[in-house]
Amino acid sequence: MYKTTWNEKLFDTLNVIVLILLACATLYPFIYTLTVSLSLPSEFKLPGLKLFPRDPTLASYAHVLDQTGIGRAFFNSLQRTVIGVAVLLAATAMTAYPLSRKGFPHRGLVMKLFVFSMLFSGGLIPMYLLIRNLGLLDSVWALVLPGAVSAFNLIIMRNFFQAIPEEIIDSAKIDGAGEWRVLFRIVLPLSTPVLAVVALWAGVHHWNAWFDAMIYIQDLDKQVLQLFVRRAVIEESDELASQVELLQAGNYSSETLKAATVMVATIPILCIYPFIQRFFVKGIMLGSVKG
Amino acid sequence: MKSEAAVAAARPGRFRERLQTYRHNRFLIYMFLPGFLIFFIFSYVPMYGIMIAFKDYRILDGIAGSPWAGLEHFRYLFAGQGFTNALRNTVVIALLKYLFVFPAPIILALLLNEIRLSWFRRTIQTISYLPHFFSWVILGGILFTFLGREGGFNQILGYFGLPPVNWLIEPSSFYGMVVITDIWQSIGWGSIVYFAALAGIDPTLYEAAIADGASRWRRIWHITLPSLVPVITIMLLLSLGNFLQVGFDQIYNLMTPTTSDVGDILDTYVLRRLLTMDYEVGAAAGIFSSVFGLLLVIVANYLVKLYDKDQGIW
Numbered sequence: 334m335y336k337t338t339w340n341e342k343l344f345d346t347l348n349v350i351v352l353i354l355l356a357c358a359t360l361y362p363f364i365y366t367l368t369v370s371l372s373l374p375s376e377f378k379l380p381g382l383k384l385f386p387r388d389p390t391l392a393s394y395a396h397v398l399d400q401t402g403i404g405r406a407f408f409n410s411l412q413r414t415v416i417g418v419a420v421l422l423a424a425t426a427m428t429a430y431p432l433s434r435k436g437f438p439h440r441g442l443v444m445k446l447f448v449f450s451m452l453f454s455g456g457l458i459p460m461y462l463l464i465r466n467l468g469l470l471d472s473v474w475a476l477v478l479p480g481a482v483s484a485f486n487l488i489i490m491r492n493f494f495q496a497i498p499e500e501i502i503d504s505a506k507i508d509g510a511g512e513w514r515v516l517f518r519i520v521l522p523l524s525t526p527v528l529a530v531v532a533l534w535a536g537v538h539h540w541n542a543w544f545d546a547m548i549y550i551q552d553l554d555k556q557v558l559q560l561f562v563r564r565a566v567i568e569e570s571d572e573l574a575s576q577v578e579l580l581q582a583g584n585y586s587s588e589t590l591k592a593a594t595v596m597v598a599t600i601p602i603l604c605i606y607p608f609i610q611r612f613f614v615k616g617i618m619l620g621s622v623k624g
Numbered sequence: 625m626k627s628e629a630a631v632a633a634a635r636p637g638r639f640r641e642r643l644q645t646y647r648h649n650r651f652l653i654y655m656f657l658p659g660f661l662i663f664f665i666f667s668y669v670p671m672y673g674i675m676i677a678f679k680d681y682r683i684l685d686g687i688a689g690s691p692w693a694g695l696e697h698f699r700y701l702f703a704g705q706g707f708t709n710a711l712r713n714t715v716v717i718a719l720l721k722y723l724f725v726f727p728a729p730i731i732l733a734l735l736l737n738e739i740r741l742s743w744f745r746r747t748i749q750t751i752s753y754l755p756h757f758f759s760w761v762i763l764g765g766i767l768f769t770f771l772g773r774e775g776g777f778n779q780i781l782g783y784f785g786l787p788p789v790n791w792l793i794e795p796s797s798f799y800g801m802v803v804i805t806d807i808w809q810s811i812g813w814g815s816i817v818y819f820a821a822l823a824g825i826d827p828t829l830y831e832a833a834i835a836d837g838a839s840r841w842r843r844i845w846h847i848t849l850p851s852l853v854p855v856i857t858i859m860l861l862l863s864l865g866n867f868l869q870v871g872f873d874q875i876y877n878l879m880t881p882t883t884s885d886v887g888d889i890l891d892t893y894v895l896r897r898l899l900t901m902d903y904e905v906g907a908a909a910g911i912f913s914s915v916f917g918l919l920l921v922i923v924a925n926y927l928v929k930l931y932d933k934d935q936g937i938w
Binding site for chain 1: 649
């Protein structure tokens with residue numbers, strides 16, 4: 334019989350230490366940003382770990398939330414997320430269901446078109462010209478439609494629909510249900526796991542997306558939160574506070590304002606993270622089932 | 625499906641039969657068309673737009689009406705400094721990422737697999753997934769403050785008496801930061817697929833090895849690692865198709881004017897051409913990376929098939 338050696342106990346201890354260090358290193362930049370966002374400017378420069386603010390203040394948040402642009406940007410992000418998820422689910426399900434039925438004409442060819450789109454794309458510039466020619470610049474549809482029916486989501490959904498026993502669908506049809514009724518009353522209710530995974534994926538994707546908005550949306554009133562953050566924090570424009578305001582202010586500085594701005598965009602994800610994390614891991618497994 | 629169609633094609637009157645299939649499936653077709661149209665417009669119409677790379681684009685004439693320019697734009701790409709510099713940076717970053725970022729989640733999965741306390745393992749996993757859920761805008765916002773001269777990273781280094789460095793601004797440390805922050809963002813999420821493979825190993829293999837007196841090391845070396853090799857091979861080959869996609873979101877959000885020389889990659893080059901309305905040259909650069917990517921996918925898929933007939937994309 335086999336016994337644990339001293340050597341292995343050392344390995345186990347080291348392993349635990351390494352993993353704890355990794356977790357700390359992953360979390361610390363987030364904790365640091367949260368602390369800075371709640372601190373006074375004088376504290377920012379003090380040496381030492383920043384695990385919690387010594388003298389917590391909401392001054393930076395008050396100033397950031399006072400900016401006219403950020404509320405608008407938050408609303409725009411929320412809007413594109415809600416519309417984006419709704420359109421994606423409806424359009425993908427309606428396209429995937431016919432492709433899951435055996436007799437559907439040209440099924441093989443259509444699936445090949447979807448797979449090829451994963452391997453090759455026209456690239457940024459033809460896409461931009463297309464959106465411009467369609468007159469979609471400065472419209473939320475430029476952010477919603479291009480990804481609404483993507484090969485990846487479609488294949489996952491079609492595979493799930495295909496696994497629903499044929500007999501259930503046939504018996505509904507014998508009872509006089511049409512295709513739409515079958516989809517909405519039978520197929521979709523049986524597919525809630527895959528719909529939830531795709532919806533969450535799409536939701537996080539839309540909330541985090543910024544590049545398409547940067548290219549297609551020029552009107553600042555229609556800009557999304559991620560780009561507000563980008564302009565304020567990375568491009569360092571005086572979105573948040575003018576130089577004069579910064580010089581006069583005692584209870585916030587450009588660093589604490591930036592940290593607070595980042596946190597405003599981070600907190601919605603942090604709130605749902607504990608719930609969605611497990612779903613996402615499940616989704617990876619669904620996705621790895623071969624199409 | 626295929627044989628059905630072949631049989632239908634061989635018989636006379638196949639047109640009528642076709643029509644009948646369409647009629648029979650008409651409600652499914654109505655359901656299918658709107659979504660398919662959206663897909664087709666946004667995936668295949670841009671492929672037609674690629675032509676612009678071979679033309680002298682005039683807005684009023686449209687893409688089809690503009691005169692042909694042959695390969696002039698491609699010649700321009702390789703004659704100038706900008707594109708070749710971007711290509712070189714892209715390849716260097718890609719190789720660095722294969723060397724350091726690719727193995728990281730494998731190591732994490734192996735370490736996690738040796739943890740027997742499941743609550744501890746789950747906690748570490750949950751924490752390690754976290755950065756994956758944020759955009760690089762947010763992560764960049766966090767990192768610019770954290771890695772700045774007065775930021776948290778330099779404060780920690782200060783404990784060890786090391787001088788502060790403006791990590792993201794110094795061109796010499798830029799690649800290092802790109803690699804480290806990419807590991808930070810992707811290690812946990814990337815480990816899921818390897819961890820799942822480890823969880824699928826038949827436990828009787830370990831039991832038999834223990835009964836034979838195999839030490840922990842021998843079990844890792846002779847059972848755990850060999851079981852991971854197929855997954856690693858597939859992941860490596862599949863990632864080849866994205867060789868030139870070295871992380872536009874990350875690099876664009878971490879790049880500053882001081883690091884633009886070392887940080888400029890193909891994707892940022894194309895974006896710059898778009899912003900300067902230099903559409904033809906940008907599209908030519910885009911074609912270069914799409915075609916190169918497609919060729920790599922074909923080669924990779926061939927290699928995957930050589931390795932295991934049942935794997936691969938098609």
